[in-house]
Amino acid sequence: MLxxxxxxxxxxxxxENHAYDGVAQMLDRVRLxxxxxxxxxxxxxxxxxxxxxxxxxxxxxxGVYGPELEGRFDDKIDLLAQLLATEGISAERAVMIxxxxxxxxxxxxxxxxxxxxxxxxxxxxELADACADGLCASPSELASCLSRIAI
Numbered sequence: 001m002l003x004x005x006x007x008x009x010x011x012x013x014x015x016e017n018h019a020y021d022g023v024a025q026m027l028d029r030v031r032l033x034x035x036x037x038x039x040x041x042x043x044x045x046x047x048x049x050x051x052x053x054x055x056x057x058x059x060x061x062x063g064v065y066g067p068e069l070e071g072r073f074d075d076k077i078d079l080l081a082q083l084l085a086t087e088g089i090s091a092e093r094a095v096m097i098x099x100x101x102x103x104x105x106x107x108x109x110x111x112x113x114x115x116x117x118x119x120x121x122x123x124x125x126e127l128a129d130a131c132a133d134g135l136c137a138s139p140s141e142l143a144s145c146l147s148r149i150a151i
Contacts, residue, residue: 019055020119022139027060029143036062040083040096040106042076044069063087076106084110095149097142098122101130113149117142 031037037060041048045066052058065083067074073082084091096107099120107114108131115134116127127135136145 015051015054017051017055019057020139024057026139026142027057030146031060033143033147036087036089038062038083038087039064039066040076040079040103041066042074042079042102076102077109080106080110080112084112095146097136097146099127101126104130104132115142115145115149 027037039048039052039061041064043051043066045064046069048064048066052061052064058064063083065073065079065086067079073079080096083089084094091111094110094112096103096112096114097117098104098107098114099117100122104114104116104127106112113133114131115136116122116124116130116132117136117139118124118127119138124135134145134149136142
């Protein structure tokens with residue numbers, strides 16, 4: 001089953017993704033106030049790379065991190081630790097921006113500040129219960145949310 005799913009997803013399914021309205025404009029603003037942006041997703045890296053390119057968002061990101069197909073880095077805690085170590089980023093200078101509790105848990109475990117975004121899949125209560133350091137209601141507000149949390 002997994003092989004069939006990966007075949008279908010790799011051929012067509014990954015192209016069914018779309019960026020939320022306002023995300024490109026938000027990334028234009030955010031990259032002015034941060035030295036580098038990275039994607040840290042639990043979608044397998046091989047797919048995440050293609051999705052980011054397909055959406056035309058690759059110009060914003062210095063790198064894309066996701067698990068390998070055999071499962072290495074399939075936990076957000078491990079994935080963020082790998083990103084920080086590989087890129088030489090100190091946890092004190094990083095902010096995890098995500099829409100699910102696992103993003104906040106991964107950030108906290110790595111001593112990274114976090115912003116829960118309310119336009120994704122997770123609910124406000126899910127993100128608050130996961131101890132997000134801040135919540136952001138819309139892409140247009142993210143730059144100001146980030147400025148409030150960042151050093």
